Amino acid sequence: MELFRGVNIDWLRLKWAFLGFSLLFSVAGVIKMAVLFSTTGSPVPLGVDFRGGTEVKVQFQQAPDINAIRQAMDAAGIRDAKIQSYNSTAGANQVLISLPEEQNESQIDSGRQQVVSALHSHYTNPFTDSGVQVDAVGPTVGKQLETQAGRAILVSLLGMLVYLWFRFQLIYGVAAVVAVFHDTLITVGFFALTGQEISLTVIAAILTLVGYSMNDTIVVFDRIRENLRLSRRESLPDVVNRSINQTLSRTVLTSGLTFLTVLSLYIFGGQVLRGFSFALVVGILIGTYSSIAVAAPMLVAWQQWRASKGKDVVLPAAKRPRA
Amino acid sequence: MNKNLNQKLALIFVVLLVFIYGIFGVPSGVTGKSIMDAMSKRIHLGLDLRGGVHLILKVNVQEAVSTETDNTVGRVQQDLKTANLTFTQVYKPDPSKPETVKVQGISPANASTVRSTLDNKYSNEYDISGTGADGSFTLTMKPTIESALEEKTVQQAIETIRDRVDTLGVSEPVIDEYGLGKYEILVELPGVDDLDRVKSLIQNTARLEIHAVVGGPYKDEAEAATSAGGSVPPDEEMVHGSGNMATGSDADAVYLLRRVAVVSGTDFRSADPGTDSNTGQRTVHFTLTNEAGDKFYDYTSKNVNTSMAVVMGGRVKEVANIESAIRDSGEIRGSFSQDEVASLSKLLRTGALPASLEYLEDRTVGASLGADSIREGVTAAVVGVLVVMGFMLIYYRGSGINADLALFLNLVILLGFMGFSGATLTLPGIAGVILTIGMGVDSNVLIFERIREEVRAGKAPAAAIDQGFGHAWVTIIDTHVTTIVSAAILFVVGSGPVKGFAVTLTFGLLANLFTAVYVSRLIFDWHLGRLKSGEPISI
Numbered sequence: 001m002e003l004f005r006g007v008n009i010d011w012l013r014l015k016w017a018f019l020g021f022s023l024l025f026s027v028a029g030v031i032k033m034a035v036l037f038s039t040t041g042s043p044v045p046l047g048v049d050f051r052g053g054t055e056v057k058v059q060f061q062q063a064p065d066i067n068a069i070r071q072a073m074d075a076a077g078i079r080d081a082k083i084q085s086y087n088s089t090a091g092a093n094q095v096l097i098s099l100p101e102e103q104n105e106s107q108i109d110s111g112r113q114q115v116v117s118a119l120h121s122h123y124t125n126p127f128t129d130s131g132v133q134v135d136a137v138g139p140t141v142g143k144q145l146e147t148q149a150g151r152a153i154l155v156s157l158l159g160m161l162v163y164l165w166f167r168f169q170l171i172y173g174v175a176a177v178v179a180v181f182h183d184t185l186i187t188v189g190f191f192a193l194t195g196q197e198i199s200l201t202v203i204a205a206i207l208t209l210v211g212y213s214m215n216d217t218i219v220v221f222d223r224i225r226e227n228l229r230l231s232r233r234e235s236l237p238d239v240v241n242r243s244i245n246q247t248l249s250r251t252v253l254t255s256g257l258t259f260l261t262v263l264s265l266y267i268f269g270g271q272v273l274r275g276f277s278f279a280l281v282v283g284i285l286i287g288t289y290s291s292i293a294v295a296a297p298m299l300v301a302w303q304q305w306r307a308s309k310g311k312d313v314v315l316p317a318a319k320r321p322r323a
Numbered sequence: 324m325n326k327n328l329n330q331k332l333a334l335i336f337v338v339l340l341v342f343i344y345g346i347f348g349v350p351s352g353v354t355g356k357s358i359m360d361a362m363s364k365r366i367h368l369g370l371d372l373r374g375g376v377h378l379i380l381k382v383n384v385q386e387a388v389s390t391e392t393d394n395t396v397g398r399v400q401q402d403l404k405t406a407n408l409t410f411t412q413v414y415k416p417d418p419s420k421p422e423t424v425k426v427q428g429i430s431p432a433n434a435s436t437v438r439s440t441l442d443n444k445y446s447n448e449y450d451i452s453g454t455g456a457d458g459s460f461t462l463t464m465k466p467t468i469e470s471a472l473e474e475k476t477v478q479q480a481i482e483t484i485r486d487r488v489d490t491l492g493v494s495e496p497v498i499d500e501y502g503l504g505k506y507e508i509l510v511e512l513p514g515v516d517d518l519d520r521v522k523s524l525i526q527n528t529a530r531l532e533i534h535a536v537v538g539g540p541y542k543d544e545a546e547a548a549t550s551a552g553g554s555v556p557p558d559e560e561m562v563h564g565s566g567n568m569a570t571g572s573d574a575d576a577v578y579l580l581r582r583v584a585v586v587s588g589t590d591f592r593s594a595d596p597g598t599d600s601n602t603g604q605r606t607v608h609f610t611l612t613n614e615a616g617d618k619f620y621d622y623t624s625k626n627v628n629t630s631m632a633v634v635m636g637g638r639v640k641e642v643a644n645i646e647s648a649i650r651d652s653g654e655i656r657g658s659f660s661q662d663e664v665a666s667l668s669k670l671l672r673t674g675a676l677p678a679s680l681e682y683l684e685d686r687t688v689g690a691s692l693g694a695d696s697i698r699e700g701v702t703a704a705v706v707g708v709l710v711v712m713g714f715m716l717i718y719y720r721g722s723g724i725n726a727d728l729a730l731f732l733n734l735v736i737l738l739g740f741m742g743f744s745g746a747t748l749t750l751p752g753i754a755g756v757i758l759t760i761g762m763g764v765d766s767n768v769l770i771f772e773r774i775r776e777e778v779r780a781g782k783a784p785a786a787a788i789d790q791g792f793g794h795a796w797v798t799i800i801d802t803h804v805t806t807i808v809s810a811a812i813l814f815v816v817g818s819g820p821v822k823g824f825a826v827t828l829t830f831g832l833l834a835n836l837f838t839a840v841y842v843s844r845l846i847f848d849w850h851l852g853r854l855k856s857g858e859p860i861s862i
Contacts, residue, residue, distance in 0.1 A: 001718050002775070059692055094692075112518070112685075129516040130374065130689040138683040141379055144503040152816045156809035163808045167801060201751045204824055207813065208758055211806040211828070215765065218805060222798040250765075250772045257714060257768075258761035261707035265754055268706055270699035272371070276754055 004249040011244050011292060012237050012300055018293035022182060025286075029189015036192055044192045047199030047275070050146045052139040054099040054111030058119065059131030064095045068123055073097070076118030094271075112136055149203045153210065157181065160214055168221060171302050176217045179295035180287075183213045187283045196275060205279035212258065213287030216251060217295045223247050224299070236303050240296050248292075255288040328852070331845050338837075339732060342739025365742035367495065368513075369749030372697050374690030375513040376521055379683040380484075382506045386678035387476040388469060389421035390587070395445070395462070396424055396558060397583040406440055408433050414557035422464035424449070429458045477506050479677045484510060487524050491515070507683065518687050526680055531609070533586040533619075536630035536642060539578030540564060547577040558582050562632070564639045578639050580632055585622050590615030597654075607655045616651025624648035700753035707757045708734070711764055719771055721861025725846045726767040729838040733763050736834040737827070744830075746823055755824065759831040765802075766839035770795040774862055784860045788847050792840070799840065803832050 033043035048055045058064075066083055073081045082098045099111045112134045119127070157177050164173030184206060191198055223243035231239065262284060266277035350361035370377050392415060399413045403426070411428025415421065429437050434456070441451050441460060448468045453460040464472075477500065485498045493512045501509035515521060537559055541547040547561050548554055555561055564576035590611050597606045611619055623645050633641040633655050641655055712730060716723035737756060741748055774791030782790065806828070813825040847860075854860065 001720075057692065059689070059695075128689070128691075130691045132516075132687065132689045133692045134518070134685065134687045136685045140381075140504065141507075141683045148503060148817065152813050155816050156812040159808045159812040160805050163805055167804075201754075204751050204755070207824065208755070208828075211809060212762060214805055214809070215762070215802045218802045219769065219798055222801055226794070226797075246776075247772075250768050253718070253768045253772075254762075254765040257711050257764050258758070260710045260714070261757050261761035264707035264710060265703045265757060268699060268703035269754065270696060270703075272696055272750055273700070273703070273754055276751060280758070 002249075004245075004252065007245050007248055009241070009245060009248075011241055012297055014293070015297045015301075018297065022186075022290075022294060025186045026182065026189065029186055029192055032192040033189065044188055045195055045197045046142075046146075047197040047202070048098070048135050048137050049200040050142045050198065052137045052142040054115075054134070054136040056097045056099075056112060056115045057133040058095050058097070058127050060093045060095065060125045060127045061131075062125050063093055064125055066095070068125075069095060069097070069119070072118050072122035073115070075122045076114060078114055078118060081115070145200065149200075153184065153203075153207065156207070156210065164218075164221075168225060171299060172221050175295045175298040175302070176214060176221065178298060179217050179290040180210055180213045182294050183209060183283060183286045183290050186286050187279055190282045191279070196278060199275050201273065201276040202279050205276045205283065209280060209283035209287060212284065213290060216255070216287055216291035219250065220244055220247055220291050220296055224296070237300050240300055244292055244296055251288060251292070255284055259284050328845070328849060331841075332849075335732075335842055335845065339735060342736045345739025345742035346735065348742070366738065367745060367747045368693075368697070369747045369752065370511055370513055370686075370693075371688055371750050372693045372700075372748070373513050374516065374688045374693040375511065376515045376518055377512075377684075377686040377688075378510040378521075378525075379501055379685075380480075380508045380510065380525075381504070381681045381683050382477050382480045382508065383678045383681060384473040384476045384506050385421055388464065388472060389415075390677075391472060392421055392424050392464065393583050395449075399424065399426060399441070399445070399462075402440060402444060403437065406436070408437050408440065410437075412556075412558070416461075416557075422469055424462040425459060426462070427459045429460070431456065431458065434458075473506065476677045477508065480680065481508055483676050484508065484525050488512065488521075491521070491524065504683075508680075514690070516687065516689060518685065522682075522685075531588060531591060532584040532634045534562075534580040534582075534584050534632050534634055535622075535626070536632050537579040537581060540576035540642075541578070542576075544577050547579055551579055555579065562634060562637065562639050576639075578632055578642070580634070580639075584634075585631060586611065586615055586619055590618075609653060609655065611651040613651065620648055620650040696750050700750055704753055704757045708760050711760055715764065715767070719862055721850075722771055722774075722847075725843055725850075726764065726771070726839075728846060729767060729843045730760060730764060732842055733831075733834050733838040734760065736838070737831050740830045740834070741827070744826070746827060749823075752823070752827065755827055756831075759828075759835070763831070763835045763839065766795075766799050766835055767843060769798055770839070770843065771862060774860075778859070778862065784854060784858075785851055788844075788851065788860070792844055796840065799836070803836060807832055 036045070037043045042051070064085065066085055069083055070081075073083070078099070080100050084096050085094070097115055099115070116132065157180060160180075161173040161177045164176055187206060187209060188198070190196075191202070220243060223246055224240055227234075227239045227243050227246075228236075234242075259281070262277055262280040265273055266281055269277055346365060347358060347361045348365050351357045396413050396415065403410055403413070409428075409430060410426055413424065413426050415423060416425045417423060426437070426441070434454070437460065438451070441462065445451065445462055449462040449464055451460060451462050481498055481500065485496075488496050488498060488510070491512070493515055495513055497509060497511035499509050501507040510525070512521060538550055539547065541550060544561055551559065558581065559579050560582045562578050562580050564578065592610045592612050595608050597608050598604070599606050627645050627647065630642050630644055632639045633643070643655075708730075712723075712727045715726045715730075719726060734756070737759060740746075746752075770791055773795045774787050777787035777790045778784070810825040810829045810832075814822055814829075817825065850860065
């Protein structure tokens with residue numbers, strides 16, 4: 001079986017469409033983030049890991065009644081509790097009760113105690129200790145995590161830029177990092193647009209996505225480098241187009257397979273992994289798109305810009321690959 | 324050629340065996356259950372999967388600094404008295420700056436003598452400022468000394484918590500410094516549901532101390548303050564009495580005590596619960612360390628017929644009159660509850676917490692919820708892997724078998740590595756393993772697509788395979804090294820879970836290099852050897 005045999009698509013002719021598409025999604029995400037930032041003080045909805053607060057997940061033995069639980073909370077004087085039923089494939093009868101963030105750490109345990117005792121005294125549906133999960137996070141730890149996660153992503157991008165500079169040329173590194181940044185921005189933007197919370201596992205997904213998208217880009221760049229060395233007389237746009245087409249089959253296959261595994265996570269992995277797999281479902285589509293539509297056209301655009309300035313026109317074939 | 328092939332095959336076989344051992348160890352039997360048991364012994368499941376308690380605590384290190392300067396206050400007073408140098412008071416001027424001690428009311432004539440006395444004894448630990456012209460000197464703890472003390476306090480707290488948790492009998496507890504913030508401790512107790520019990524055990528600051536009594540008992544704080552002349556002097560403190568368990572009589576009594584303890588928590592060597600043979604009252608028999616014993620003897624012999632108070636958990640437990648000098652052992656007869664007496668001896672044996680703790684984060688996962696997560700994670704993994712393997716078989720036919728074998732070996736090596744390294748498998752970790760499969764197949768796809776290109780260009784099978792691997796190798800190296808570079812950075816910058824992610828990712832990539840390139844190539848070579856001439860390879 002074979003797909004994409006001898007395809008010959010002029011990808012660079014589509015560059016304005018690509019640019020528009022990328023801009024549309026990035027700008028939409030950024031605007032939404034700005035709106036969220038001005039209203040809630042945070043550009044994306046943050047999960048309990050980062051925001052702080054208390055989340056109590058209870059597995060009841062019988063089907064829970066959300067209204068009865070709400071009444072139980074009210075009766076115990078707990079205000080502003082968010083109650084959602086949390087049914088996953090394996091664990092039915094689960095309810096997630098989240099309390100707003102605590103302003104100081106000394107209150108950190110009281111939320112859990114209040115919720116559990118309210119359920120015991122005002123709600124008849126039985127549950128056991130082994131069916132309770134509590135996440136209570138103070139504001140300090142959340143802030144520290146947020147800082148660290150952001151720094152980790154930025155520094156690792158920088159590291160990859162340096163490696164690509166050394167293996168290819170600076171412009172390759174810049175193009176790849178811009179593409180990956182584009183993917184991260186759009187993925188995070190999706191979380192803002194759809195109102196899903198960013199948790200610690202979502203950060204893990206974004207880190208994975210960074211590696212994945214970089215992979216995709218490097219495969220295309222590698223082909224460009226090889227083709228540039230083999231045919232020095234061909235123009236750069238032609239080489240770039242040919243390289244994308246040659247690797248298209250691999251690109252689509254790998255993305256498709258990774259996408260299938262992530263889809264399986266999204267469907268079977270349960271509620272806990274929903275955010276993680278959502279980030280990857282979005283990220284893999286965007287990551288694949290960006291290596292074709294952002295990274296490679298950037299190389300061409302850079303060369304044309306240099307040409308218009310009357311500088312060195314040829315994009316050198318980079319260093320000889322050593323391996 | 325053939326001999327070479329056999330050697331390589333043997334190497335792969337050995338690697339397979341080693342990592343299978345990594346996953347299972349040596350199971351006690353061949354039944355499904357004993358294999359599962361063996362596996363769960365090798366591969367540690369995270370708290371989110373097996374249930375347990377996860378806490379992040381902050382040590383209030385300032386308290387330890389404050390205790391240290393309290394001692395200094397006492398020593399300075401003693402030293403100045405011994406040298407016959409008059410002063411009005413030695414005190415700590417600002418409660419929010421526990422590292423500062425002030426000596427006040429020195430006569431200008433004595434200023435230089437006081438200065439040299441202070442310089443002599445305290446200049447190692449303190450920066451001494453002031454000229455003595457206004458009759459005062461200020462001692463500020465040196466930043467290096469202070470941070471060393473703070474670091475020591477955190478370490479001591481970790482040791483103490485570890486000792487206390489050990490009494491719970493939890494297997495594989497994690498008690499360590501939490502890398503993200505200063506003075507923070509991470510506590511993870513797998514398999515524990517009862518958060519309240521854990522917290523009361525860890526947080527019990529039941530420090531036993533003996534203080535000199537200045538006055539009391541008073542009816543309430545106001546009366547105590549009045550008797551002290553309006554407000555409590557800085558070297559004294561107000562402490563409430565605890566209710567007498569039998570009569571409940573002096574529950575609200577207030578005492579004025581010297582702030583500096585005569586005997587502090589770390590001075591106790593042991594304490595054992597007992598009962599008074601005459602009255603049947605619960606007692607605690609204690610012994611002091613040698614050094615503290617000498618100090619105590621010194622104090623009690625000089626202060627016969629004054630009172631001292633036994634303070635525990637911020638309450639006066641007993642006030643006793645010093646009848647004669649005591650050296651290193653004694654008995655406390657106080658209003659202890661049974662639980663207090665029992666836990667006191669345990670706590671004294673495990674050492675006192677050097678400072679109080681504050682909770683920054685607590686998470687508990689019920690065991691049955693964890694079991695649900697495992698089921699969901701494993702289902703997703705199995706479906707994901709089967710879909711990928713099935714697709715490779717359909718798309719690449721014969722070579723698909725090759726890729727599937729390599730993938731399977733990749734999975735075995737990765738899980739085996741987790742068994743060897745003691746890494747913890749969490750739910751996101753399972754997701755990571757699934758992704759490794761999805762992305763791991765990329766190397767195979769790259770190579771196979773390249774081989775197809777070469778075949779299309781009319782090359783013979785052997786040449787096509789050789790060229791295909793050769794060309795793809797450059798790309799594979801670039802993609803893998805880039806990701807390893809970023810993983811290494813994550814390892815350096817990150818902490819805790821991020822570090823674990825980086826290690827697993829790096830190892831998964833190295834395993835992938837081995838399986839997708841080395842193993843896969845070997846399978847092709849073996850297949851080529853059996854191919855009749857002119858027969859095409861199945862790809």
